[in-house]
Amino acid sequence: MESLEALVAHIQGLSGSPEEVAHLHSLLKQADGDSLRAHAAALVPFLAYLSPETHSLGYLYLLEACATSGSNLSEFGGGDFLVTIAGFLTACSADQIRLAPDKFLNVCRVLKDQVMQLNMPIRGIAPLRAAVRKIQSSPEQLTPVHADYLLLCLLAKQYMAGLSILEDDIFEVDQPKDLFLYCYYGGMIYIGLKKFPKALELLHNAVTAPMSMLNAIAVEAYKKYVLVSLIVNGQVPSFPKYTSVSAQRSMKNHAQIYVELSTSYSNGRYTDLETFVQANSATFQSDNNLGLVKQVLSSMYKRNIQRLTQTYLTLSLEDIARSVQLETPRDAEMHVLRMIEDGEIHATINQKDGMVSFHEDPEQYKSVEMVEHIDSSIQRLTALSKKLASIDENMSCDPAYLMKTGRDRGRFDGRFDYDDYDSVPHKFF
């Protein structure tokens, strides 16, 4: 076991080219271990000799040893250590740290724990965002850091910060548990931003992900899923067939009260729904869903008013109030006004007669913006299709797959039939 100074010298010396880094890596692995951690306190001054960008790997090892040494980090100069970690995460070189991903993740975890302990989640946001970018091998990969990052954004109520990470589509997942947390927190961020359709997507992924046994995150996600789909669609769809068997069987049992809420909602009577919510507000509160439930309530009015736009050209405010079960025409007027402002319906209110005239959606689909929107959609979808096709190709070449289906050699040609791309995704699973 070399002394610390020798180690540091190695780090400084061997961080030039990739081969040197590989050599350094093996040296570091030898030096790694509890002995390094035992010297944790002594390591900190040495860190000052190293620069995070060029000596990332070495820095990482030393830093990780300090961080996981188990001793109280405030010994290392308290908040400064946090700054050190933050600085490292922002400045490190991606190639080098990818050689030791576990350590990197440990460091990130420590940062998050510290920040939460200090009750200042906002301090962890910028470093972790940088960390996510650095450790991802491709923008489509999910890492454990994602979940931590989203958690901090939620706690700090910095939803827009979370958005930048959420906008990347995830296709590769190493640990299913990360996915659940990611989808759950991501759904909550979108709910906070009131982008309910996207929240629905993420929560749907969480609920329908393959799982051999039901886990608590999925159950919580399901509760929110029920509420958000009531807000967006007015109904909760049944489980699609690719949902795992364990989910289909027992999910609803854990979320019984939400299922009852959705049946009450579909009956369409506001007063019934309101009484139900009042009666169960304690349960909703303990799940931290009371705010969302209140939004479900108000969405019922909106849905009923929208139904009216399909049937009537003009309608008096009293009639609106009566059919939507509001108290007075003034309430009806307020609701309609708010919906017009939010762009959910197109109408004009004539206060003199107490009449509301409903109009058609003025979108003519002729504008330049609309054409661009359609064009970009088409391009996005073509890219997605190509991706799907390439994955299909890869899978067809996979030896395990071929073994399972390649009983009769004679039909070899039939399998490589790339012509029918109109296959609906559901055919796969």
Next chain:
Amino acid sequence: MDVEGEVPAAAAAAVMNGLGGAEEASAAPVSAEQLDVEAYAAQYSGRTRLARLLFIADRCGVEAMQLEALRMAYDEIKRGEDVQLHRDVAAKIGGRLGPRFGLDQAWVDTVTRRADQRKEKLENELNGYRTNLIKESIRMGYNDIGDFFYVHGQLSDAFKSYIRTRDYCTTSKHIVQMCMNVILVSIELGQYAHVSNYVSKAEQTPDSLDPIIVAKLKAAAGLANLETKKYKLAARKFVETGIELGNNYSEVIAPQDVAVYGALCALASFDRSDLKSKVIDNINFRNFLELVPEVRELVNDFYASRYGSCLGHLEKLKPNLLLDIHLHEHVETLYMDIRHKAIIQYTLPFISVDLNTMATAFKTSVTMLEKELAALITENKIQARIDSHNKILYARHADQRNATFQRVLQTGNDFERDVKSMLLRANLLKHDYIQKTSGSRKM
């Protein structure tokens, strides 16, 4: 288009009532002074006459009519051999018709004794035939037993016996006879699935059938469809029934019934072209309609858009129809359907319709009409919008171009979302698989 305005006040009031919603026919007693019980019962024979008389007695609210029906039922039963029915009718009469119409225990005993003797004899004969293994005799034996049970009111035993003859039928005539028997019993038991089954069996026999039998089968099929609420099929069967039916099927259905059921189901379910070709221009069915001129008027009024008078006729017929054992549960639904069709047909040719004129044409108030229209629009049966301020209905045709754009964008979004989550799931499964094979956990 001219719309008739004058309809008697009684019909107007009746229309308002009919609008009030589907009242459960079983709850409300029906006033039906127009129905002549004797004439009505004369159209039928056999057990269906009894069933109908008893039904009328239960449903009509008029004591005189009730007693009349019960009296006729009593006499009829005395002519037959069903002991249980005799007891029921005697209980229902309850002594109101005098001592002659009470429970005749002596008669009951005689009949029961005679029945037991006959049953024993038949069973012995059948066992004899069975040991001899003569197919034809076994078949006739089972048939006789079936008839015996039927006459004595033991319908499920009759059913079983008739079914048993199937194995011993040799010619298509036998098969047809068996089917007809089974159909008869099934109708009385209310098992209409069997009726449809056996009708198709009978129609599939290789020999060509007697036109009367064909007509009977069509009528039975129509009845089965009616009772299982398949009104369109029922209408088709009824209008295809040949006039040869005449009075030959009086143990099940009278030709007037064919006309009424067929016309009502057709009005409720056929579109205009079908109505014209299959009902109004159908010479065959016209013969049936002649038997019930009111219904013929009704159909013609509907086709000529004289909705006020059409609905008036319907209301006049309603009380009698509620006393019909096959139709009573369907009267409300059929009437509602016919009314909706009338409304839809009324609004079809116009760009805008004044709700006031429409309300007078349909003998209803503007508010009720508005509610009905709103319901129909929500169900997407009328393409229109209501201007509640000015009380006008404007036709509105969806803009196909915009709708297509919307749909396309929506489909694109759905595709994107579904494919992404599918790829994600595929990836999860792949990693699970890799974990299983490699045995080591990554990251």
